[in-house]
Amino acid sequence: IEISDEDNQRPSGYLLEDNTVTGNYFGLYVWNFGSSDLPPQEILRLRGNRIEGNSRSDLWVVDWECPPSDPCE
DSSP, X not given: OEEEOTTOOOOOOEEEESOEEOSSSEEEXXXXXXXXXXXXXXXXXXXXXXXXXXXXXXEEEEOOOOXXXXXXX
16 A cells, blocks of 8 residues: 655545555655655544554655755744
């Protein structure tokens, strides 16, 4: 599962609930929210998910570089 703010639109309200994610390269891949931590719950809420047994990482969060003309903050 990939969650991103690819176009710097500052989305909110993602809810991932009761998913089973196993046997993939990444389980949950999150990027471009201006942090290398999970985004706050207003943006992404995780509840009741089983994310395990993925080969590269079960959770991968990337602090994507925001352009100077449109900072992530």
